[in-house]
Every structure is written in C-alpha cells, then in structure tokens.
Amino acid sequence: MNKHQSGFIAIVGRPNVGKSTLINALIGEKIAIMSPKPQTTRNRIMGVYTQPDFQMVFVDTPGMHKGKDLLNKTIDKIAVSSIKDVDMVLFVVDSKKGSAEDHIISYFKSIDIPVFLLINKIDTLKNKSEIDEIIISYLNSYPFEGVIPVSAKDHTYLDKLVEILLPHLPEGPLFFPEEMKSDQSENQLMSELIREKILYHTEQEVPHSVAVVIESLEENEAMNTIDVQALIIVERTTQKQILIGKSGEKIKKIGTEARKEINQILNTKVHLTLWVKVKKDWRNRPEDLRSFGIGEDS
Ligand SMILES: Nc1nc2c(ncn2[C@@H]2O[C@H](COP(=O)(O)OP(=O)(O)OP(=O)(O)O)[C@@H](O)[C@H]2O)c(=O)[nH]1
Ligand SMILES: [Mg+2]
Numbered sequence: 001m002n003k004h005q006s007g008f009i010a011i012v013g014r015p016n017v018g019k020s021t022l023i024n025a026l027i028g029e030k031i032a033i034m035s036p037k038p039q040t041t042r043n044r045i046m047g048v049y050t051q052p053d054f055q056m057v058f059v060d061t062p063g064m065h066k067g068k069d070l071l072n073k074t075i076d077k078i079a080v081s082s083i084k085d086v087d088m089v090l091f092v093v094d095s096k097k098g099s100a101e102d103h104i105i106s107y108f109k110s111i112d113i114p115v116f117l118l119i120n121k122i123d124t125l126k127n128k129s130e131i132d133e134i135i136i137s138y139l140n141s142y143p144f145e146g147v148i149p150v151s152a153k154d155h156t157y158l159d160k161l162v163e164i165l166l167p168h169l170p171e172g173p174l175f176f177p178e179e180m181k182s183d184q185s186e187n188q189l190m191s192e193l194i195r196e197k198i199l200y201h202t203e204q205e206v207p208h209s210v211a212v213v214i215e216s217l218e219e220n221e222a223m224n225t226i227d228v229q230a231l232i233i234v235e236r237t238t239q240k241q242i243l244i245g246k247s248g249e250k251i252k253k254i255g256t257e258a259r260k261e262i263n264q265i266l267n268t269k270v271h272l273t274l275w276v277k278v279k280k281d282w283r284n285r286p287e288d289l290r291s292f293g294i295g296e297d298s
Contacts, residue, residue: 031184056165095130117142118150201250251276254274
C-alpha cells in the first residue's frame with residue numbers, strides 16, 4: 001500500500017500578488033475573496049486539496065506589508081506567524097512588479113522548511129524570457145527550494161506546482177474529511193463575499209475602512225429562503241453616504257451582486273438585508289477587530 005502524505009502549505013507574499021486567486025484555483029472553488037485592491041484578505045483561510053494518496057492544506061494569508069493602524073498590524077502578524085506552523089511555504093510574487101520584498105524574505109531565514117518561489121501572473125508577460133530575468137533577480141536573495149512560474153488566473157502550471165510540492169509533503173494522516181474544501185464557516189464566507197462587492201464598488205479609503213458582520217440568519221419557511229441580515233461597519237458618516245449612494249443605488253447594487261454569488265456558491269436562496277453603521281476608528285480597537293472576526297484566534 002502507498003504511504004499517505006499530508007501537510008500544510010502557507011501562501012505568502014505582498015498584497016495583490018494573487019495569493020487568494022491561487023488558492024481558489026488550486027481548490028477549484030471560491031473560498032477566498034479576490035480583488036484588484038491591496039489588502040483584500042484579512043484572515044488566514046485554509047483550502048483543502050484531497051487526492052487518494054495525499055492531502056495538501058493550503059493556507060491563504062493576508063498580504064505582508066507594514067501598515068500603521070492596528071488592523072494592518074494585526075493582519076500582517078497573521079501572515080508572518082503563518083509560516084511558523086506549516087511544512088512548506090509558497091512565496092508568491094508578481095511577475096510584473098517585485099521589489100520591496102526584503103523584509104518578507106528575511107522571515108524565511110528564521111524557518112527551516114522548504115520555501116518555493118512562485119512567479120505569478122505570467123500571462124501578463126509579453127516575452128517568456130522575462131521569466132528568466134525575474135528568476136535571476138531573486139536567486140541571490142534566498143536559497144529557494146524551487147521556482148515555479150504560474151498564472152493563477154489562467155490555471156497555468158498548477159498541476160506542475162502540485163507535482164513539485166508532493167515529494168516534500170510529509171507522511172501523515174487525513175487532517176480534514178475528504179469532502180471538506182475550506183475551514184471557513186458559511187457565515188464567514190457570506191460576510192467576505194459582501195465585503196468583496198464593496199471592494200469593487202468603492203475607492204480610496206472606503207474599502208479599507210469596511211468590516212462586515214452577519215447579524216442574523218433565519219429560515220423563512222413561507223418564502224423558502226434564508227433571511228440574512230448583515231451589518232456593514234464604516235469609520236465615518238461620509239463613508240456611509242458613499243456606500244449607500246444616491247437614492248440607495250450603490251448599496252442596492254452591492255446587495256444584489258452579493259446575494260447572487262452567495263446563492264450560487266452556497267447553493268441556497270438567501271434574502272439579504274444590508275445595514276450600514278458608523279463606528280469611529282474601529283480599525284484601532286482590539287475589541288472591535290475581535291468582534292468583526294479579524295485576528296489570530298478567529
Ligand atoms: N493577469 C493576472 N492577474 C491575476 C493573476 N492572479 C491574480 N490576479 C489578479 O490580481 C489581483 C489580486 O488578486 P488577489 O488574489 O486578490 O491577490 P492577493 O495576493 O490575495 O491580495 P491580498 O489579499 O490583498 O494580499 C486581482 O485583480 C486578480 O484578478 C494572474 O495569474 N494573472
Ligand atoms: Mg488575498
């Protein structure tokens with residue numbers, strides 16, 4: 001009988017390099033929200049990839065960056081600590097951007113596990129020889145176990161990625177049931193999907209000032225729906241006005257898009273009601289961060 005392998009693989013890197021896009025592509029389901037705005041992911045999210053002989057638990061993390069407020073410090077800490085309890089690390093970089101990553105690479109020097117360099121977004125390169133230049137630019141910074149160019153968006157070379165990681169996966173049991181894809185609860189996924197739509201419909205400070213909490217969830221037997229009440233928290237009255245929009249148009253659009261996706265992903269029929277509340281400076285209050293589900297224990 002073949003030995004069974006299993007282990008944890010942290011996906012780390014700067015904001016916006018495509019870590020969440022990668023975990024979704026690997027798992028084959030949307031478990032983590034994605035957006036063109038930096039600092040989209042705020043928590044650690046596990047994605048479970050199970051095959052007959054092995055189980056890879058990928059861990060999506062927030063983009064590593066040095067933010068000033070408590071929210072950003074907290075999410076950076078989550079990302080940094082995630083490399084400590086895993087069997088391997090995937091360091092994701094953007095093939096078009098790079099740089100300002102020295103502090104991230106310095107964390108690898110304190111761990112004794114394989115770190116792979118993943119060059120993402122290769123679909124954006126005009127000339128494939130650019131990949132060689134990128135590899136050369138990283139070669140002196142750290143003894144990476146391997147270098148893998150991929151496109152998370154186009155699912156290019158993801159089979160190859162799994163193939164390269166497999167020999168490094170320790171022998172071990174199934175950590176999660178075969179059918180399990182993620183450790184996120186349905187409530188967490190719902191609030192994240194609402195936040196994702198907000199990220200797409202707001203600019204500048206607003207996306208970073210928003211938290212979403214599911215307040216209640218009730219089965220409505222007469223309508224055959226699940227009635228969901230969600231609270232959107234912002235920091236200022238002006239942000240609340242922006243979110244609601246002229247005659248409530250923006251919040252309506254956000255609600256419609258979120259509802260459609262929740263219905264599709266969770267295979268249910270939800271009736272979604274959104275409320276917006278101002279909570280000054282919540283990003284700097286530890287108790288608020290905790291109650292909004294942001295932190296190492298959440
Ligand atoms: N062209 C291209 N775009 C990509 C690829 N992977 C991700 N993106 C885009 O890059 C942006 C950021 O993607 P995310 O997956 O949210 O990035 P992230 O690293 O999780 O970002 P944070 O959570 O903020 O740290 C989105 O607009 C994605 O569509 C890729 O392979 N090619
Ligand atoms: Mg992300």
